[in-house]
Amino acid sequence: MTPRERFMIAARLQEPDQVPVAFLRGSYDATRIGLHVKDYIFDYKKKLNAQLKLMERFSGCAFVPGINPDFGIVAEASAFGTEVFYYEKEPPMCTPIIKQIEEIDRIKVPDPHRDGLLPKVLEAYKYLIDNVPSNCEVDPQAIRGPMDLATELRGVGSFLSDMYKHPEHVHKLMEIATQTEIDFVKAMDEISGGSNIIFMCDDIPGLISPKFFEEFGFPYMKKIFQTFSNKLKIYHNCKNSMHILERLANTGFQVFNFSFENSIAETKRRIGKRICLMGNVEPIGVFLKGSQREIEGICREQIKVAGPGGGYILSVGGGCYGPDQSMDAMISAADKYGKYPIVID
Numbered sequence: 001m002t003p004r005e006r007f008m009i010a011a012r013l014q015e016p017d018q019v020p021v022a023f024l025r026g027s028y029d030a031t032r033i034g035l036h037v038k039d040y041i042f043d044y045k046k047k048l049n050a051q052l053k054l055m056e057r058f059s060g061c062a063f064v065p066g067i068n069p070d071f072g073i074v075a076e077a078s079a080f081g082t083e084v085f086y087y088e089k090e091p092p093m094c095t096p097i098i099k100q101i102e103e104i105d106r107i108k109v110p111d112p113h114r115d116g117l118l119p120k121v122l123e124a125y126k127y128l129i130d131n132v133p134s135n136c137e138v139d140p141q142a143i144r145g146p147m148d149l150a151t152e153l154r155g156v157g158s159f160l161s162d163m164y165k166h167p168e169h170v171h172k173l174m175e176i177a178t179q180t181e182i183d184f185v186k187a188m189d190e191i192s193g194g195s196n197i198i199f200m201c202d203d204i205p206g207l208i209s210p211k212f213f214e215e216f217g218f219p220y221m222k223k224i225f226q227t228f229s230n231k232l233k234i235y236h237n238c239k240n241s242m243h244i245l246e247r248l249a250n251t252g253f254q255v256f257n258f259s260f261e262n263s264i265a266e267t268k269r270r271i272g273k274r275i276c277l278m279g280n281v282e283p284i285g286v287f288l289k290g291s292q293r294e295i296e297g298i299c300r301e302q303i304k305v306a307g308p309g310g311g312y313i314l315s316v317g318g319g320c321y322g323p324d325q326s327m328d329a330m331i332s333a334a335d336k337y338g339k340y341p342i343v344i345d
Helices: 002-009 037-041 044-057 101-106 118-131 144-152 156-163 168-191 210-228 244-251 264-272 292-306 324-337
Strands: 022-024 062-066 197-201 232-237 256-260 274-280 312-316
Touching: 002 062, 002 232, 022 168, 022 312, 037 044, 044 062, 044 118, 101 156, 101 168, 101 274, 118 168, 144 156, 144 168, 144 210, 156 168, 156 210, 168 210, 197 210, 210 244, 244 264, 256 264, 264 292, 274 292, 292 312, 292 324, 312 324
Parallel strands: 022 062, 197 232, 232 256, 256 274, 274 312
Antiparallel strands: none
């Protein structure tokens, strides 16, 4: 059974042959092999080779998304005219463009075939589909959640303040951000003929109260997921989400890559019967600096708590920035302790 097959079985809340291991894609695809991040982004051949090389190096895990265009977190924001900054070893970043709240009245939903980096994403997606080895699948680029995109355009502090002071403008911005992501996914589907997954990243819901999530987050996330009801929907949030856990789950995703700040036992108890859990080893602590023995031990406990009954994918609770030996240790732990039926004393 391949890592991707294990992942898909777990995503259906079932038990594969063993607990799957999965890591998020990111700029580490470039930096792990000494490639400048900007070269990785714009040279599609180098991008494909980098992703294939990592899949070969870490053959015991799945990558989420799999082979994909990967322009980082700035593609959608760039379509609104944000300035994008590129770095040698870090993902690209952008600066907010909405300085005054009234400027929201003037922005429009961009055209993914024309605006910013989105046409480049579509171009890269087609290149990958046309050139990938026959034994690999190509996934669409991960999309921003509507709150993530809104804060990229407005700035986190201003956006959070706007929810108190200018709720009507926040709703307008959220509507624009939501439609932007829907149009972007549809444009990628035009290239592929229709993908079978959608992967959304949105950390901002973890920063707001249940009341504000209900008003400004829930309906817009749900609209995106409902629009693509035929796809497997994977959602990433690396902030503490225990205060909105059930409502998050009700937005309509099937796989939850959740923060190391969440209690894995409590998350399993509250939503683990209806949502596949993917996580949640600390990515910037033990996974970055710990020994292989420490990481294996922590993964053993994660599997013990969340693995029984299926619907669990061993991963980090955020982006994967640990060294190669940390990834090896996690894969090793799944091999040692994750065979079904799981029996760990």
